[in-house]
Amino acid sequence: MSKDNPIGIFDSGVGGTSIWKEIHELLPLEHTIYLADSVNAPYGEKPAEEIIRLSVKNTEKLLQMGAKIIVVACNTATTNAIQHLRSSYTIPFIGIEPAIKPAALHTKTKSIGILATKGTLTSALFAKTSDLYSKDNRVVEVVGKGLVEQIEKGQKDAPRVEQMLRQLLQPMLDAGIDYLVLGCSHYPYLIPTLKKILPQHVTIIDSGMAVAKQTKHVLQSLGLLTDEQQKTPEFFTNADPEILKNLLPEPRERFIVRHLEF
Template sequence: MQKQPIGIFDSGVGGTSIWKEITSLLPHEDTIFLADSKYAPYGKRSKEEITSLSIKNTEKLLELNCKIIVVACNTATTNAIKVLRSTYNIPIIGIEPAIKPAAINTKTKKVGVLATKGTLSSELFAKTSDLYAQNIEVIEVIGTGLVELIEEGKKDTKEMRALLYSYITPMINKNIDYLVLGCTHYPYLIPILKDMLSDQVTIIDSGEAVARQTKAILIKNNLLNQKSEIGNHSLYTNSDTKTLKAILNTNHSIRYTVNALDF
């Protein structure tokens, strides 16, 4: 099983932010990435729909012979991870907003969280916030429309900047010093966010932490690929391949292919 690929899925192309961290930390691993853009965004769907889509993606990755699955989607993790782990006998890694480090390190005691409705309304997010942010004011904002613009290849447009500014302004007014990105699409907006925020605001996403956890679980289960060659990577989308190709065009250091796939 060591030679089998790592499987990763997201509700669209945003999960490639996690994929990049994993391939950087684990350069000898092969990966298969599924961008479920046909059904994006998950954040506006019901818990039942999100769970059904997550099962669909998991079963496709198992069909493609993956040895471990990374749910590179906050909404899918917070709504479906329990069902996936209880259904499939394979290591499954999830992702959720990094409230803990923000709550521990904030000096102003004000932390912003930008996420989808599906994540912010989930039971898992509520439990995490209650556990780590009891004495912190958490300013939660639903990033309606952001995923759609990224999926349409409009991540650096006037429309995106105006929308993003409307979401960030209430947080700036509250004097946040940490901004937690609760959607794997959002790291692609960090350059724009840095233009809008002061140097005193730290932006946190979960990419590096998920990559480290993936490596730890591979080692624990004796699944780490021992080959010396650089890994091969296959990325699939059930929508137009243009957006997926465009969002990857800054990463030329590894070998990958982008293909359309009906799933």
């Protein structure tokens, strides 16, 4: 495997671009290829076998494109499929899990909220992590039903989304949380709206930077970090490329964004 091969990233749609941004910022020389499986979004409501099948499909496509490492930029796919992927392929995989640990270690009210998909909250891997760090804390878990679909439609700032969030967050506010953990890579795009709803003392945590640092660490340890400026970042979606493009940093013309059946 050449160190000039790309970092492959996939998600159940456009949300994992929040993870891509952190990786691109930390590793600007790396060539990145992003797959948005928006046709099958959200993964969070699907059975585990289906999530594994879709994760294998995405992995195979990224391997065809020459990926040297694969970032599973989807909490649901990580918690349900990453063990299968790691046992089936020799390429390294980086996963993403809700950042419960920092919230549990720093909470002063001993009450933390986790907003995630059903697929993440009901997975065995999440249960194991949650049990480990939530012994002394009250953990309010809420399924963000309908949120991924709104973001996939390009409606992240719509009044309807704010209304949905107010309803979803109410049990957390009633419990006096001081940390909100975002357990879905789509949800960082809701942070401006979340800040309107949550009291100022509530800290919002997502996993993007931790994933970027782990990606760098693994590439470094394998001698796969590139030292030359690479090609333009590439983004592929099996749905509307414009929705994906609108989530990328300006100027967007510097990225390749295309429709691809996969």
